[in-house]
Amino acid sequence: DVKVTQSSRYLVKRTGEKVFLECVQDMDHENMFWYRQDPGLGLRLIYFSYDVKMKEKGDIPEGYSVSREKKERFSLILESASTNQTSMYLCASSSGTRNEQFFGPGTRLTVL
Amino acid sequence: SQQGEEDPQALSIQEGENATMNCSYKTSINNLQWYRQNSGRGLVHLILIRSNEREKHSGRLRVTLDTSKKSSSLLITASRAADTASYFCATPGFSGNTPLVFGKGTRLSVIA
Numbered sequence: 755d756v757k758v759t760q761s762s763r764y765l766v767k768r769t770g771e772k773v774f775l776e777c778v779q780d781m782d783h784e785n786m787f788w789y790r791q792d793p794g795l796g797l798r799l800i801y802f803s804y805d806v807k808m809k810e811k812g813d814i815p816e817g818y819s820v821s822r823e824k825k826e827r828f829s830l831i832l833e834s835a836s837t838n839q840t841s842m843y844l845c846a847s848s849s850g851t852r853n854e855q856f857f858g859p860g861t862r863l864t865v866l
Numbered sequence: 867s868q869q870g871e872e873d874p875q876a877l878s879i880q881e882g883e884n885a886t887m888n889c890s891y892k893t894s895i896n897n898l899q900w901y902r903q904n905s906g907r908g909l910v911h912l913i914l915i916r917s918n919e920r921e922k923h924s925g926r927l928r929v930t931l932d933t934s935k936k937s938s939s940l941l942i943t944a945s946r947a948a949d950t951a952s953y954f955c956a957t958p959g960f961s962g963n964t965p966l967v968f969g970k971g972t973r974l975s976v977i978a
Contacts, residue, residue, distance in 0.1 A: 796971060797909075
């Protein structure tokens with residue numbers, strides 16, 4: 755069964771902390787994506803990657819960075835967490851830009 | 867960026883009734899996808915319809931695409947309480963290398 759896993763389902767951090775969200779896929783997909791989802795705003799793309807060590811900014815990259823050292827793993831980093839980064843974070847992967855995306859279960863991050 | 871927009875934002879029906887959700891988009895596409903999201907979870911791909919297809923079926927799901935009107939509809943027949951979820955349409959970005967763009971979703975409640 756194909757899978758995208760995320761390191762935590764729920765996470766609580768303090769303002770100013772450095773936060774790592776990990777995503778791993780077992781489908782050998784080239785493409786990986788990070789979204790945040792907030793009520794009324796839908797899914798917004800933060801960063802994406804089409805290859806190892808490659809990254810592209812999405813619609814809302816400010817305050818975030820990413821790392822893709824291995825094909826199966828795509829990490830989202832909040833360098834200094836702020837309360838406005840409290841959100842649901844979703845990771846996804848796909849085999850082609852226009853193909854079906856497979857999503858992880860999401861990480862609900864609360865920044866206090 | 868191009869975005870599909872779902873209508874209505876929310877829909878409440880009785881079990882056994884049919885549910886119809888619509889998606890409008892702005893520019894030419896080569897495919898359109900529908901996803902489901904159960905509360906607090908990741909998105910799950912339901913169906914992809916290509917621009918040269920007018921209708922596609924998958925179990926109790928029927929998707930139509932009208933490229934002249936730049937719209938698509940998702941019909942769920944004989945709905946069940948388990949169909950309660952948010953439904954999103956997704957369209958390819960403007961250029962071949964741009965990720966999918968998701969709408970804000972329709973929240974469907976099926977009352978037993």
